[in-house]
Amino acid sequence: MAKTSTTFEVPVEKLKWTPGPDQLSIKTTDDLEPQKDIIGQKRGVEAFRFGLGMVKKGYNIFVTGQPGTGRLSTVRKLLGEMGDGRATPSDICYVNNFKHPEAPILLRFEPGQGDRFKKDMQKFLETIKREVPQLFESEEYIARKNEIAEAHEKKVMGFYKAIEDQVKDTGLVVVRMQMGPIQRPDVVPLVDGEPKRMIELEELVDKGRFPRDEFEKLRDKRLELKEQIDHIVQELKELQKEVGEKHREVDKLMFLALAQEFVKPLCEAYHDDKISKYLDSVLDNMVEDLDSIKALGSGGQPGPIPGMIMPGPSAEMVFQPYQVNLLVDNAETQGPPVIVESYPTYRNLFGSIERVMDRMGGWHTDYTKIKAGSFVKANGGYLVINLMDAIMEPGVWQTLKRALKTEKIEIETFDPYYFISATGLKPEPIEMAVKVVVLGSPYLYAILRNYDEDVPKIFKVRADYESSMDVTDESVLEVARFVKGEVDRNGLKPFDQSGVAAVLEEGVRWAGRQEKITTAFPGLGDLLSEADYFAGRAEADTVTGEHVKEAIKAKVYRANQVEERIQEMIDRGSLFVDTDGEVAGQVNGLAVYSLGDYMFGKPSRITAVTSLGKEGIINIEREADMSGPTHNKGMLILSGFLRSRFAQDKPMSLAASIAFEQSYGGIDGDSASSTELYALLSSLSGVPIRQYIAVTGSVNQYGEVQPIGGVNQKIEGFFLCCKHAGLTGKQGVMIPYPNIKDLMLRDEVIEAVRDGKFHIWAVKTIDEGIEILTGMKAGERKADGTYPAKSINKLVDDKLRGLADKLAAFGKDEKDEKKSSAKKTTKSKPAKK
Numbered sequence: 093m094a095k096t097s098t099t100f101e102v103p104v105e106k107l108k109w110t111p112g113p114d115q116l117s118i119k120t121t122d123d124l125e126p127q128k129d130i131i132g133q134k135r136g137v138e139a140f141r142f143g144l145g146m147v148k149k150g151y152n153i154f155v156t157g158q159p160g161t162g163r164l165s166t167v168r169k170l171l172g173e174m175g176d177g178r179a180t181p182s183d184i185c186y187v188n189n190f191k192h193p194e195a196p197i198l199l200r201f202e203p204g205q206g207d208r209f210k211k212d213m214q215k216f217l218e219t220i221k222r223e224v225p226q227l228f229e230s231e232e233y234i235a236r237k238n239e240i241a242e243a244h245e246k247k248v249m250g251f252y253k254a255i256e257d258q259v260k261d262t263g264l265v266v267v268r269m270q271m272g273p274i275q276r277p278d279v280v281p282l283v284d285g286e287p288k289r290m291i292e293l294e295e296l297v298d299k300g301r302f303p304r305d306e307f308e309k310l311r312d313k314r315l316e317l318k319e320q321i322d323h324i325v326q327e328l329k330e331l332q333k334e335v336g337e338k339h340r341e342v343d344k345l346m347f348l349a350l351a352q353e354f355v356k357p358l359c360e361a362y363h364d365d366k367i368s369k370y371l372d373s374v375l376d377n378m379v380e381d382l383d384s385i386k387a388l389g390s391g392g393q394p395g396p397i398p399g400m401i402m403p404g405p406s407a408e409m410v411f412q413p414y415q416v417n418l419l420v421d422n423a424e425t426q427g428p429p430v431i432v433e434s435y436p437t438y439r440n441l442f443g444s445i446e447r448v449m450d451r452m453g454g455w456h457t458d459y460t461k462i463k464a465g466s467f468v469k470a471n472g473g474y475l476v477i478n479l480m481d482a483i484m485e486p487g488v489w490q491t492l493k494r495a496l497k498t499e500k501i502e503i504e505t506f507d508p509y510y511f512i513s514a515t516g517l518k519p520e521p522i523e524m525a526v527k528v529v530v531l532g533s534p535y536l537y538a539i540l541r542n543y544d545e546d547v548p549k550i551f552k553v554r555a556d557y558e559s560s561m562d563v564t565d566e567s568v569l570e571v572a573r574f575v576k577g578e579v580d581r582n583g584l585k586p587f588d589q590s591g592v593a594a595v596l597e598e599g600v601r602w603a604g605r606q607e608k609i610t611t612a613f614p615g616l617g618d619l620l621s622e623a624d625y626f627a628g629r630a631e632a633d634t635v636t637g638e639h640v641k642e643a644i645k646a647k648v649y650r651a652n653q654v655e656e657r658i659q660e661m662i663d664r665g666s667l668f669v670d671t672d673g674e675v676a677g678q679v680n681g682l683a684v685y686s687l688g689d690y691m692f693g694k695p696s697r698i699t700a701v702t703s704l705g706k707e708g709i710i711n712i713e714r715e716a717d718m719s720g721p722t723h724n725k726g727m728l729i730l731s732g733f734l735r736s737r738f739a740q741d742k743p744m745s746l747a748a749s750i751a752f753e754q755s756y757g758g759i760d761g762d763s764a765s766s767t768e769l770y771a772l773l774s775s776l777s778g779v780p781i782r783q784y785i786a787v788t789g790s791v792n793q794y795g796e797v798q799p800i801g802g803v804n805q806k807i808e809g810f811f812l813c814c815k816h817a818g819l820t821g822k823q824g825v826m827i828p829y830p831n832i833k834d835l836m837l838r839d840e841v842i843e844a845v846r847d848g849k850f851h852i853w854a855v856k857t858i859d860e861g862i863e864i865l866t867g868m869k870a871g872e873r874k875a876d877g878t879y880p881a882k883s884i885n886k887l888v889d890d891k892l893r894g895l896a897d898k899l900a901a902f903g904k905d906e907k908d909e910k911k912s913s914a915k916k917t918t919k920s921k922p923a924k925k
Contacts, residue, residue: 102847109563124572136382146504160612162611180425183207185206193588266278290311334585374414384410429469445461446461482530493546609692624639662813677700680810682810722762736779777887800828
């Protein structure tokens, strides 16, 4: 290997960040106080507190950030802090609207009074149920009823006496005929002291046993009196109706006097005008439905057949219209409610109006079937939901927006088949004063804000949570105190200094930058519990760095089956990856595979073939429809680099094909663009590339090597290949120089570098990279546009110039051949006459 390549090697101390002794000067976490404050989210916390403090319409909060950054736990903590000292919202009840049953009435109470009102109403109904039967059995009631009955009887007897006076000495007599349950007076002849019906008397006349003239006289007289009797009967009916009205009036007056006495404590306890009007309507409705209440104290009601008794209505049925539906009870709530709805279906969020099926198979409902959801229960407080879950549920997003814009909610049942299952109720809308907090990704926020015009109106505050924070002495201490807090909260073993350091190092690796540490504290909490498990299995008193690393390895092992299968294919030669030797036009690129919960890197052979032509660079992946747009862009940048460096004094006469060998899936990303360029330069210059060096990095048109992602996984992936093939001391990985600050390599790789068995180079330009890969200087362009002899750029320039000359000569020969052919054709033509 060329001596100059050591110039670009990355020092061992830069391969990983570790906390210094001044940053972490503890023996165990027992030396620390647990972390109670929110760490690493200053921007998001300040925005959140601002949103909570704004009481104007539309200042709901959209919390964005990557899952796993502790958004929900942070929101819970902040809401708990903001709720201190604030008023508890009122209770909400629905009661019957007796005039319009389809529109139940909404009543509000001070916290705890809603349940009290419901119990007071139930006590009132129990009193009515107990006292009313006694009322209608009292001596006063019976005396007043008897008085009315006696007066009625006197009038009836007076009517009958008047009729009897008219038929006296006429041979007729007044009798009372029973017609079903009703008696009515009638006039019949009196023969031999016995009343006879006219039909019987007519039979006697036909037999000659009664004089016909006498019969006709009685018949005419009877018809005369019958008209008067019918008139009297009609008066009796009116009298009977009047008596019934008097009986009912007495019942109402006596019941009303009693009920008003019982409802008086309720009126005195609740002074709201709306409640007073409702109580008055309750009494009015009870008076109108008094027969049902009276039936509760009797054995039943008379049936359609004389002597038949129908069972009376149940107390539950009679008093059901007077029940109180306590929708929201804040009796045990201190301050504004904080509700986290983890399953935001329409029913769970906004409530519903339930229906029941009767014995006849019909559906019916009433105001007591109205149920509140989390949105209503959070009124006066805060509601927290995951926005993606809410959007996926039918009807939720539109209803939520409508409620936040109007600051009202009308409870109804969301039913796509409403045309066959409508509830028929329209409860009074509830005035809402709820602060809604939704959790979502930045991508979801951007989409909604762009496509939904209501989002900027109702979510005016965005609290953006960061996935990492700066590594400082303060943040290192905060994370260490977080470890202490998790130890106390979950009953874990104390972590010693090495254990805390290992957790910090893993947090920095998750962040992907040496100057950042992750804020995915739920994930770190899981790591702590897993490390505690391995410490317990080893019967250790404290959790050390070895236990943390063992937990990390175990987690990798649970997820890396695909990585091992690919490595097996490389080891057995099914996938071609060289870790030794030198080949022209061939280089080991590095790719990252993501399995969702696990990411790993593996090398992939990239080859380039060049020839004379005008096609330029041919992306085989693109021609096969296997290349993504970013990869295509990288290939076009290669063309720009070649034109910039080698086509200033000659045309680009080149046909070059570049391919990822044994790649049968889609390829995207530009992290291999520098690798492809190295293969292309090697093919053009004829200088072989060292196959024991893998390469990653993107390139721009000026030949500058740009940083890429997944640098740690890529290095570790090639190291594993070299380890399985046998470390020779020459192998290594070449990365972009800016990626040095992203290095957080595993200890195994760092030890191999320290022992000189593996190398990591960092380059800033393509010229530096080609020197490491070939051992030959790239060569800087001179003032006259040429390159130094025995340099890569010189060889490439000469090759391209030669290709251009050959193409020009080939074109000239082709033209000359065409001209010669044309002259021969002209000479062979006969002369014109």
